[in-house]
Amino acid sequence: MADWIDACAPEDIEQEDVIRFDHDGRSYALYRSLEDEYFCTAGLCTHEEVHLADGLVMDYIIECPKHNGQFDIRTGEALRAPVCVDLQTYPVKQDGGRIWVQI
Amino acid sequence: MEKRDYSLLGEDAERAVQSGLAAAQWYHSDIPRPQMKALMKRSDQPALRDAVILFTAMILFAGMGIALWPTWWSLPFWLAYGVLYGSAMDARWHECGHGTAFRTAWMNDVIYQIACFCMIRNPISWRWSHARHHTDTIIIGRDPEILAMRPPAALMIAVNFFGVIDVWRGLARMMLNASGRLDPQEASYIPQSEQPKVIRVARVWLAIYAATIVLAVMLGSILPLMLIGLPRLYGAWHHVLTGILQHTGLAENVTDHRLNTRTVYMNPISRFIYLNMNYHVEHHMFPMVPYHRLPELHALIKDDLPPASPSMLAALREMWPVIRRQLRGEDVYLRRALPPTAQPYRDEFHRAALGQPAE
Numbered sequence: 001m002a003d004w005i006d007a008c009a010p011e012d013i014e015q016e017d018v019i020r021f022d023h024d025g026r027s028y029a030l031y032r033s034l035e036d037e038y039f040c041t042a043g044l045c046t047h048e049e050v051h052l053a054d055g056l057v058m059d060y061i062i063e064c065p066k067h068n069g070q071f072d073i074r075t076g077e078a079l080r081a082p083v084c085v086d087l088q089t090y091p092v093k094q095d096g097g098r099i100w101v102q103i
Numbered sequence: 104m105e106k107r108d109y110s111l112l113g114e115d116a117e118r119a120v121q122s123g124l125a126a127a128q129w130y131h132s133d134i135p136r137p138q139m140k141a142l143m144k145r146s147d148q149p150a151l152r153d154a155v156i157l158f159t160a161m162i163l164f165a166g167m168g169i170a171l172w173p174t175w176w177s178l179p180f181w182l183a184y185g186v187l188y189g190s191a192m193d194a195r196w197h198e199c200g201h202g203t204a205f206r207t208a209w210m211n212d213v214i215y216q217i218a219c220f221c222m223i224r225n226p227i228s229w230r231w232s233h234a235r236h237h238t239d240t241i242i243i244g245r246d247p248e249i250l251a252m253r254p255p256a257a258l259m260i261a262v263n264f265f266g267v268i269d270v271w272r273g274l275a276r277m278m279l280n281a282s283g284r285l286d287p288q289e290a291s292y293i294p295q296s297e298q299p300k301v302i303r304v305a306r307v308w309l310a311i312y313a314a315t316i317v318l319a320v321m322l323g324s325i326l327p328l329m330l331i332g333l334p335r336l337y338g339a340w341h342h343v344l345t346g347i348l349q350h351t352g353l354a355e356n357v358t359d360h361r362l363n364t365r366t367v368y369m370n371p372i373s374r375f376i377y378l379n380m381n382y383h384v385e386h387h388m389f390p391m392v393p394y395h396r397l398p399e400l401h402a403l404i405k406d407d408l409p410p411a412s413p414s415m416l417a418a419l420r421e422m423w424p425v426i427r428r429q430l431r432g433e434d435v436y437l438r439r440a441l442p443p444t445a446q447p448y449r450d451e452f453h454r455a456a457l458g459q460p461a462e
Contacts, residue, residue, distance in 0.1 A: 017140070048126055048238055056143045056391055058206070065391050067234045068202045080202060081227075082234040084294050 004093070004100040007040070012099075018062060018073075020053035023103060028090065029053050030099065031073045033060065038092045039073045040101045046078065046085035107243050107355075107457070109252045111288045116244030119356075124242050130359040131388055132404040132446065142392045142400055145206035149395040150198075153375065154214060157195075161187050165330055172326055181329060185338025186376065189266060192221035193342035194378035194394075200230055203393040204378075220308060223273030223335060225280060227301045231293045237390055241355050241363045243457070247292065251351040253458070254429045260347065266339030273335075280305030345369075345377045348418045352425040352437045354456035360387040362439045362456070366401065366411040367418045384408050406444040425461050434458035 007021050013032035020043055021028045027043030029052040041062070045052055050066040057063075061079065063070050069083030076087035091102040108115040119125045134142075164184035171177035198204040199215035219226040232247045239245035251260060259268050279286060280301050285293070293301065311331070318327045325333070353363045361384055369381040380386060382397035385404065392400050405411070412418035421437065428435050438460030 047234075054139075056140070056145075058145060063202070063391065065389075067237055068390060070202070080208070081230050081297065084296060 002102045004102050007092075007099045007101045009097065010036075010038070010094060010099055013038070016057050016059075018053050018055065018057050020051055021101070023101075026103075027051065028101065028103070029062065029073075030092075030101070031057060031062065033057075033073075038094065038099050040090040040092045041071065041073060041076050041087040042089075045069060045083060046087060047083045052087075107253060109243055109249060111244060111247055111291050113244055119239070119242050119245045124239070124356055124358065125245050126238055127358045129240075129388075130361065130446075132407040134389075134403060138403065139389070142389070142396050142403075144396075145203065145393060146395075147205045147207050147210060149393070150204040150210070150214075153378070156375075157187060157191055168329065169326065172329075173324075181334075181337065185334040185336075186341050187338065188221050188334035189336070189338025190341035190345075191376045192218040193346070194376060194380055196222050196224060196229070197233070197380065198378050198394050200226075200233055201390055203391065219304075220311070221335065223270060223277065223308075225276065225301055225304055227297050227304060228276075228280075228285075228289050228293060231297070232289070235292050237387065240360060240387055241350050241353070241357075243355055247288065250346055250349070251426070253355070253434070254432065255351070255426055257426070257430055260343070264340045264343045266336040266343075269339065270335050277305045277308055281309045341373070341376055344415070345373065345381065348381075348412070348415065348422070349383050352422040352429075353439065354436050355458070357456050360384050361408050361441060361445075365418060366408065367415060368411055368413055369415060373415070406442060407446055409439040409441055428461065435461040437461055 005023055007030055008019065013019050013030060015032055015036065016034050018029050018031045021030045029041050029043045031039045033039070041052070043052060044050065045064040045066065047064065047067060047069050050064055052062050052064060054065040055063050057073070060073050061070050062073050064083065067082050068080070069078070070080035071078055071083065071087045076089040078084055078086050093100050110116070161184060164180045164187070167180040168177045168184055171180065195204070195214050196218035199211040199218060202208065202211050204214065205211045216226055219229065236246050236248040241249060263269055276286065283302055285298055285301060290298065315327045315331045319325055348365055348367050350364055353365060355363065357363050364384045364387050366384045367381045369377065374381060378394040379397045380394065382401045385392070385397050385400045389400060412421060425435055425437050434457070436456065436458050
């Protein structure tokens with residue numbers, strides 16, 4: 001059974017932005033949309049393992065900083081070459097003034 | 104000179120993987136996240152403006168060329184049209200391939216497809232080839248886009264100022280792909296799922312070229328080919344000139360773009376044709392930054408970079424003595440000196456470079 005992990009405070013992420021979150025030796029990317037929705041995906045691009053937290057969030061798209069591959073942050077779907085493999089996504093909830101990720 | 108194998112399936116390719124040079128961690132200048140986010144921000148407006156200028160100029164120049172055909176008065180208009188077709192499209196291929204020219208994805212895709220056709224570069228193959236160029240910039244056996252290998256094939260580069268080699272290779276690859284096959288080297292960096300698209304595009308292009316040739320035969324004139332195809336030859340010189348300045352003569356097998364890439368100040372017309380790719384160190388370090396923000400990025404990090412070449416002529420003058428020595432068989436390269444304000448210099452990058460620094 002996956003655990004809910006306390007990841008950060010809501011204000012730690014700016015609107016339409018992403019931060020890196022490490023847990024148990026793995027990297028995750030936490031996103032906040034313009035509508036203050038929160039999402040979490042694997043932290044490394046599926047193309048060449050670059051940290052997505054250095055990338056650019058545009059609406060619901062994260063663009064990898066190395067080769068400009070794009071993913072949908074809601075579903076993890078790979079949208080633009082050179083990425084072909086989808087990102088793993090993780091459930092996120094807001095509770096007690098914190099952002100929790102089910103990992 | 105130490106023997107080098109630039110093929111992607113050779114000994115150096117294997118060596119690069121084993122030594123950790125392939126897909127390595129590269130140096131990046133420090134930029135605070137808010138500033139980086141602002142620089143990466145996309146906008147349609149600058150690229151729309153530049154596309155309107157480009158296509159309007161192409162229509163005007165081609166129109167004048169046709170109106171004055173077949174007199175010599177048409178020549179300057181064809182030369183201008185050719186540079187926009189055979190050189191400006193190289194920069195559009197590049198920037199739209201990165202997806203950074205426009206904010207709107209379909210706009211990038213439309214210009215990318217047009218530019219790929221003009222440059223005879225398969226849009227699927229070259230997207231993957233360029234991704235590899237960014238992962239393994241000037242790493243021997245890994246980078247498929249090394250323009251001047253050592254020793255430089257000077258005659259081929261000279262001939263290519265008229266697009267001869269590029270067109271020959273582009274057409275040969277198009278014919279191969281249209282026949283349903285891929286070159287083994289391109290197959291090494293294009294995922295299998297993408298390979299049928301390569302073949303589809305090649306077949307569409309073949310049909311367009313065939314129709315253009317049929318029209319030329321029917322009209323008894325090369326005029327249709329002056330518009331489609333031939334400008335890739337007579338207008339290639341500018342993109343070869345600017346392209347050769349990017350990495351030539353600098354270190355190979357280093358993982359710091361400050362050491363293997365050159366930023367060159369250029370005149371505004373060349374910068375329009377080249378879409379500011381004269382800020383090439385900056386582009387390689389941060390490929391997410393759109394072309395129209397590169398001057399700002401340059402201003403922000405220039406104290407962390409080797410000084411930019413003050414002009415194209417200065418860059419050529421710096422490069423030429425090294426090329427001459429390489430042509431004589433000497434294993435030399437230009438060692439880039441970092442300014443005192445630069446981030447701590449990791450000398451192992453240069454020690455790992457092949458050859459000797461030029462005096």
